[in-house]
Amino acid sequence: MPELPEVETVKEGLKKIIKSQPVIEKVVVRQKKLRTNIPTTFSRKLKGQALVDVSRRAKYLIFETSDHMFINHLGMSGIWRMMDHKGEVQKHDHCLLYLSDGRCLAYNDPRRFGIMEFYKEGEANKWLSHLGPEPLDVKSFNVKYLSAKLKTRKAPIKAAIMDQKVVVGVGNIYASEALFLAGILPTRAANEITDDELKALINSIRKVLKKAIKAGGTTLKDFRQAGGETGYFQNKLYVYGRDGALCLTCHDKIQSKVIAGRNTFWCSSCQS
DNA sequence: CTCAGATCCTGTGCGC
DNA sequence: TGCGCACAGGATCTGA
Numbered sequence A: 001m002p003e004l005p006e007v008e009t010v011k012e013g014l015k016k017i018i019k020s021q022p023v024i025e026k027v028v029v030r031q032k033k034l035r036t037n038i039p040t041t042f043s044r045k046l047k048g049q050a051l052v053d054v055s056r057r058a059k060y061l062i063f064e065t066s067d068h069m070f071i072n073h074l075g076m077s078g079i080w081r082m083m084d085h086k087g088e089v090q091k092h093d094h095c096l097l098y099l100s101d102g103r104c105l106a107y108n109d110p111r112r113f114g115i116m117e118f119y120k121e122g123e124a125n126k127w128l129s130h131l132g133p134e135p136l137d138v139k140s141f142n143v144k145y146l147s148a149k150l151k152t153r154k155a156p157i158k159a160a161i162m163d164q165k166v167v168v169g170v171g172n173i174y175a176s177e178a179l180f181l182a183g184i185l186p187t188r189a190a191n192e193i194t195d196d197e198l199k200a201l202i203n204s205i206r207k208v209l210k211k212a213i214k215a216g217g218t219t220l221k222d223f224r225q226a227g228g229e230t231g232y233f234q235n236k237l238y239v240y241g242r243d244g245a246l247c248l249t250c251h252d253k254i255q256s257k258v259i260a261g262r263n264t265f266w267c268s269s270c271q272s
Numbered sequence B: 001c002t003c004a005g006a007t008c009c010t011g012t013g014c015g016c
Numbered sequence C: 001t002g003c004g005c006a007c008a009g010g011a012t013c014t015g016a
Helices: A004-017 A040-046 A144-149 A157-162 A172-182 A195-214
Strands: A024-029 A051-057 A060-063 A069-073 A079-084 A094-099 A103-109 A115-118 A255-260 A262-267
Touching: A004 A051, A004 A060, A004 A079, A004 A103, A004 A195, A024 A040, A040 A115, A144 A195, A157 A172, A157 A195, A172 A195, A172 A262
Parallel strands: none
Antiparallel strands: A024 A094, A051 A060, A060 A069, A069 A115, A079 A103, A094 A103, A255 A262
């Protein structure tokens, strides 16, 4: 479900919700089996802690409390829902944080591909250690870096930009969209893309991610902001999910094909 | 190192 | 309406 713009949107929503730094009065773990188990100490350690801040790295949310930090990945179907203490617990609400201001944050994740684990700042972390640069960071994500990284990659460029070791945050929707904007066919070998094309690709990735953040993310089905709102970038997609429909730029027919296990969309006239 | 495919899960939508 | 199957915003692991 969530790529960088969606996680960024959730983070901003959560930041507003916890601005007063409420204390976590009670933690309820209803289903600990996610992609990895929620630690057995989760409730005990977080009880009584003030919820100080939420930040984002790649597609991970990082929660900071008085004495601890924990990370959360939304997997394919994770959402945070805000309710009050008397709000109805819903199916697939795996973890609930009851706050001192009368509100409650519920982590809901039907497919359970999400992650909820403690994190220690400065220590090597299984999930965060091997991540590539943030796409919006101009300093680390540039042509020089990317061409060196892709030099030995024969896999399709689309698969390469979805590899979180190459660059983080780009998932299946925005990979297709960015390649369309850059005019590059998703099937081309990553190591055969010229530096000029990589420059266009980098710019396109930034452009589409920024626009999607402004639009509050893309809601195809599940995605919700922390306040329950849908995103609306789905109305601005050029190619994703539009196979058989007409290209909005040239009116040629949008193509699709599975690349590296994921459905991929492009326009054969606009991309080469 | 690189890469394709299987894998973890539930829900939905489609064809029959 | 019901059933089975394919597929879905991710990312890791396996084996070639």
